[in-house]
Amino acid sequence: MIRATTCGRRAFLLGLTAFATHLVLSRNGTGATVAWRPEGSPFGLGVASGSPTHDGFVLWTRLMGENLPTDQDVLVDWEVFEPDDPTRILAKGATAALAQLAHSVHAEVAGLAADRWYGYRFRLGEWVSTIGKARTLPQAGTPARIRFAYASCQHWEHGFYAGYRHMLAEQPELVLFVGDYIYEYASSTSAFAVRHHQLPAARTLDDYRARYAIYKSDPWLQAMHAHCPWLVIWDDHEVENDYAGLHSLYATEHFAKMRAAAYQAYYEHMPLRPSTMLAGVEGLLRGQELRIYDRVAFGRLATFHLLDCRQYRNVAVDKSRSMLGFPQEQWLDEGIGECTRQGVHWNLIVQQNRITPANYPSGAGKNASVDRWDGFHQSRERLIGSLVRHRPRNTLIIGGDIHQNWVARLHRDPYDIRSPVVASEFVGTSITSHMGRSQKEAERHAAQNPHTLLVNTEKRGYGVVDLTPERAEVALRVLDDPRQEDSGITTLARFVVEDGQSVRFATNQ
Numbered sequence: 001m002i003r004a005t006t007c008g009r010r011a012f013l014l015g016l017t018a019f020a021t022h023l024v025l026s027r028n029g030t031g032a033t034v035a036w037r038p039e040g041s042p043f044g045l046g047v048a049s050g051s052p053t054h055d056g057f058v059l060w061t062r063l064m065g066e067n068l069p070t071d072q073d074v075l076v077d078w079e080v081f082e083p084d085d086p087t088r089i090l091a092k093g094a095t096a097a098l099a100q101l102a103h104s105v106h107a108e109v110a111g112l113a114a115d116r117w118y119g120y121r122f123r124l125g126e127w128v129s130t131i132g133k134a135r136t137l138p139q140a141g142t143p144a145r146i147r148f149a150y151a152s153c154q155h156w157e158h159g160f161y162a163g164y165r166h167m168l169a170e171q172p173e174l175v176l177f178v179g180d181y182i183y184e185y186a187s188s189t190s191a192f193a194v195r196h197h198q199l200p201a202a203r204t205l206d207d208y209r210a211r212y213a214i215y216k217s218d219p220w221l222q223a224m225h226a227h228c229p230w231l232v233i234w235d236d237h238e239v240e241n242d243y244a245g246l247h248s249l250y251a252t253e254h255f256a257k258m259r260a261a262a263y264q265a266y267y268e269h270m271p272l273r274p275s276t277m278l279a280g281v282e283g284l285l286r287g288q289e290l291r292i293y294d295r296v297a298f299g300r301l302a303t304f305h306l307l308d309c310r311q312y313r314n315v316a317v318d319k320s321r322s323m324l325g326f327p328q329e330q331w332l333d334e335g336i337g338e339c340t341r342q343g344v345h346w347n348l349i350v351q352q353n354r355i356t357p358a359n360y361p362s363g364a365g366k367n368a369s370v371d372r373w374d375g376f377h378q379s380r381e382r383l384i385g386s387l388v389r390h391r392p393r394n395t396l397i398i399g400g401d402i403h404q405n406w407v408a409r410l411h412r413d414p415y416d417i418r419s420p421v422v423a424s425e426f427v428g429t430s431i432t433s434h435m436g437r438s439q440k441e442a443e444r445h446a447a448q449n450p451h452t453l454l455v456n457t458e459k460r461g462y463g464v465v466d467l468t469p470e471r472a473e474v475a476l477r478v479l480d481d482p483r484q485e486d487s488g489i490t491t492l493a494r495f496v497v498e499d500g501q502s503v504r505f506a507t508n509q
């Protein structure tokens with residue numbers, strides 16, 4: 001089936017050849033576009049794919065350049081082709097780079113074959129983007145395997161993205177990015193900064209756009225985006241440190257407006273489908289909901305539940321206190337139930353923080369951080385309740401935020417290791433972002449936390465997960481030195497989760 005999906009606006013199917021080529025012209029906004037002839041490549045921020053489905057994905061780029069008409073849309077051509085042969089075009093079309101959205105392009109491609117890799121690129125006049133690769137997802141059945149990577153916290157000033165160079169070599173089929181894609185702070189004065197952007201703390205739409213442009217100029221980040229689809233969720237630094245819903249930790253003036261600008265810039269720079277803007281472009285500009293929580297199924301092998309722990313967070317002290325907001329909690333509960341009914345092998349709860357508790361010498365449940373699930377035990381109990389009620393076959397939690405590798409078991413009673421295990425948690429360290437705690441402190445802390453299998457504060461890196469119906473193998477990959485562009489990499493530890501079991505340590509190689 002050939003389908004043109006374009007954000008609910010006009011779409012035209014132009015042609016179909018014997019090679020199942022289809023042409024889709026999609027126009028957003030007013031439909032009026034202007035011819036712009038850039039003097040250099042307008043694709044300097046690279047390309048990306050995301051939001052994969054069984055028959056398509058979103059292709060992303062953002063036009064940059066001198067004399068880019070600031071108030072007029074520009075039509076950008078795109079092509080989808082055989083992965084190793086750009087001359088064998090399988091689909092093509094044109095999508096408007098909207099002036100209102102920083103001339104970003106979110107081309108929603110549909111009607112492709114399931115479970116298949118594709119190549120893609122953009123064209124504007126004589127300029128052609130780099131080639132990216134994207135894949136569609138298996139529609140049914142149980143695929144034999146998938147490899148995916150998870151990463152978070154890529155403070156651009158704190159290191160070079162050697163992690164992405166190594167991740168690329170591991171050829172994952174998906175990347176889960178679980179937050180802190182940018183940091184909103186003013187340029188760092190700390191000794192561990194290796195590059196400086198000279199920008200003030202981000203507050204306005206232009207500030208956030210400039211920040212993304214800096215981050216996305218990195219060649220290894222671009223290469224990793226071009227390699228495969230990314231599933232992306234945000235954490236706090238895409239807006240402001242430790243914010244919760246519409247509550248600013250710093251009582252920042254006009255925070256709602258600032259958050260709306262930050263959310264808009266996030267959409268502009270991520271391969272999200274246009275329907276993420278629940279109320280369309282105008283709604284996004286007015287600060288309405290950006291629905292990034294989403295569910296992605298890889299056949300019956302795995303379902304990724306991508307959560308938003310920031311936008312709907314409610315810090316009330318009564319029963320309404322919630323990490324996810326009640327509509328999202330209910331959506332997650334229903335999704336877990338549906339996965340059980342469908343016989344999905346692995347439920348991946350992909351979120352931005354740490355769900356298992358961090359106990360302190362003062363005692364279990366004391367000093368609970370209000371920035372993490374520890375401060376939202378009501379939400380955590382409801383999530384555990386969903387897992388107990390629906391009994392999914394296997395549940396893995398992927399998280400970030402804390403700049404340390406943390407591997408732990410989530411128990412029915414999270415503070416009692418004698419209670420049954422309901423999930424295994426892997427919180428990834430940062431790609432680059434600094435962490436001040438020493439390993440000695442971390443080990444003292446781990447001793448207070450018998451549900452943890454590993455805590456490591458000193459290493460930056462990412463995780464790689466190989467999933468089959470029988471087992472999940474997780475490798476914690478860590479850089480020798482994130483401050484070196486040519487840093488080597490090693491494996492801090494490997495863990496295994498056998499079907500129906502909880503996580504166990506495998507090797508430290």
Ligand SMILES: [Fe+2]
Pocket residue numbers: 153154179180237401402403430433
């Ligand atoms: Fe972070």
